[in-house]
Amino acid sequence: MGALFHIDQVPIGPVSIALALIASMGGFIFGYDTGQISDMLLMPDFLLRFADCSSGATLETASNECVFTNVRSGLIVALLSIGTLSGALIGAPVADWLGRRYAMVTECGIFIVGVVVQITTTHVWQQLALGRLISGLAVGALSVAVPMYQAETAPAQIRGSLTATYQLFITFGILVAYCISIGTRQLDGPSSWRTVVGIGIVWPVILSTGILFMPESPRWLVFHNRNDRALHSIARVHGISYKEAQDHPLPNRLLAEIQSHVDVERQFAAQTGWIDCFRPKNKVLYRTLLGMSLQALQQLTGANYFFYFGATVFKSVGINDSFITQIILGAVNFICTFGGIYVMEKFGRRKPLIIGGIWQSIWLFVFAAAGTAKIPQDNPGIGKLMIVSACFFILGYAMTWAPGIWILIGETFPTRTRAKQASLATASNWCWNFLLAFFTPFIINAIAFRYGFVFASCNLLGAVVVYFFLYESSNLSLEAVDIMYNDPACKPWTSSSWVPAGYLNRRGLEEEKRQTQNDFAVID
Structure with a gap:
């Protein structure tokens, strides 16, 4: 087999890269399902079948004579998140029982069932929403299993980069969904949206087949x-x-x-239960609450405001073809995530998240201020400024908070409770995902683009939480991360310089260990 390359003289095999890419198809499934609904809500046939239409509405007039109520559009979008919330909670026992790989295979099968339920409906929007709920169960469980599997299996030297591929594939899935949607919107009848949904079967087939070889x-x-x-x-x-x-x-x-x-x-315990995630000893409760807070704050950055409702938002600022705008945002998100992989590996976790929170807040403030100061439909320059602001926000998000939080979920928790704590943290993400997806239409109607000020404030809060509570876990084994959190002399703001006892620095960790390679010292 042989090593593909070496980092600090530690061999890295090709299987490391392969497992990251194949497992990250779980992120692609997540992204594809997230990205498809924004454009589908504007497709004439989709509107005609599932929205409230005036008498005599046709495909040609559906865009003007059909409209989703806030409740209906909120449920169609947000029931995926209810499924993912439930899936995230069951993901832990499934992953612990079946193992990380077979858990993914099972979850892929559930996702396919959800797709079939969606594409077999004709006029019943509740069936469509139910199908998204079922698919969401799989997406939520995968969002627990995939980052955890990657963090537990990847070499410590490239753990951050390989775990970040999960977020990269989420952005790739969103972009692919946008591109397929713009290619199918001119198809006659239900093919315009059924093709988008039906293609989703391909991705779990790739994941469930490939992961068996890892x-x-x-x-x-x-x-x-x-x-x-x-x-x-x-x-x-x-x-x-x-x-x-x-x-x-x-x-x-x-x-x-x-x-x-x-x-x-x-x-500590013969059997590990959910209650163990909330025990203060060894900072387990601290890390559970930290993980749940970071996942909630990732949602409160406002990224899904653009991903779920972007086409509708940009239509409201006078953009003639909001589908194209969605592709631009999706492309920025995808391309910049490559930079995010480098940033999170090169600069650690804390600094990028703090800087990212401040950067994102600035551009959301500009977005909200521009949309509030003047009516975008009557001022093309304002509309363009808002799109530019959104792109710069996505740039910062893709390079910091998007990959960073998923990396941390895989490497922050101790082995005994890792699956359950990851489930709780991910469930927090999906809970806020649902709340934002469901209530956003109501909030937009009430405060319009001032909604951006809310997200700007949440980004600043995220930067503060990271500074005062998050420990720097880059370039450490998962076992060493656990030791760091339990070192009373180590504080979050000093954790970047922390190293295990007996070692000079984190980069020199392997060199020190090689000098004593015949003395397999135990870290306990």
């Missing part, structure tokens, strides 16, 4: 007393054959470190 999480394997398979898994991601791994110091040391940490965690 190694299982070594931490899950050790926790279930399958150490031989765990050693094989560690060896594969480092490009080492299983035969070589028997005597190779690197996989054996990593396995010993995981085993030691799991043994220590098992001393």
Whole structure:
């Protein structure tokens, strides 16, 4: 097999890259399902079938004679989030019971069922909403399993980059949904929207097939007393054959470190329940609340205001073809996420999130102020300024808060409660996702573009929360992250310089360990 490349002289195998790309199809499914609904709400056939239309409305007149009530559009958009909220909560026991890979396979099957329910309806909007609810169950469970699997399996040297591919694929899915929507909107009849929804079956098929060829999480394997398979898994991601791994110091040391940490965690409780996520000891409760807060604040950045309702928003500012505007925003989001992968790996987690929160707040303030100062439909310059502001907001979001929060969900929690804490944090994301998706039409009607001021304030709050409560977890093993959170001498604002006892710095961690490679020191 062999290593693909080395970082700090640590071999990185091709399987590391492959597992990140294949597992990230879960993010693509998430993004595709998020991006498709914004444009579908404006398609004439979709309006004619599911909106409230005046008598005698036709395909040619549907755009003017059909309209969704706030409740109906809110439910069609937001029931996906209710499903994802429920899916996030069941994602933990499923991932712990079946393993990370087989959990993903099961969830892909559920997603396909939801797609079939959607494309078989003709005029019943409730069936469409139910199908989105079922698909949401799968999306929510995948949003727990995928980042957790990537964080637990990827080498520490590239964990941030590989976990960030989940967010990259979310943005790619959104962009692809926009592009397919603009390509199908001229099709006759229900093909315009059924094609968009039906193509969604392809993505879970790719994920459920490809993930079976990838190694299982070594931490899950050790926790279930399958150490031989765990050693094989560690060896594969480092490009080492299983035969070589028997005597190779690197996989054996990593396995010993995981085993030691799991043994220590098992001393706290014979069985791990949900209540363990709320115990103050070892800062478990602290991290549960931190994860839930960060996921909520990611939603409150305002990004989904544009992704869910962008086509409607830009139509209201006088843009002739709001579909094109959506593609522009989607492209900015996708392209800038590549920069986000670099930023989160190069500069850690704390600084990008703090700077990103401030940057996003500035551009949302400009967006809201411009839309409030003058009527955009009567002032083309104001409309253009609002689009530019939205693009700069998306640029900052894609490079900081979008990938950063998903990385942190995979690497902040201890092994014993990681799945459940990740579920709670992700459920918080989907809870706020639902609230924003459902109530946004009502809020827009009440305060119009002043809604942007609310999101601007939330971005500033996010920067404050990160500064005072988030520890810097980049370039540390998951076991070392747990030790850092429990070090009373370490504070969030000093955590960037924290290193495990006996090591010079985080970048020099592997070099120090290689000097004592025959003494497999246990971190406990």
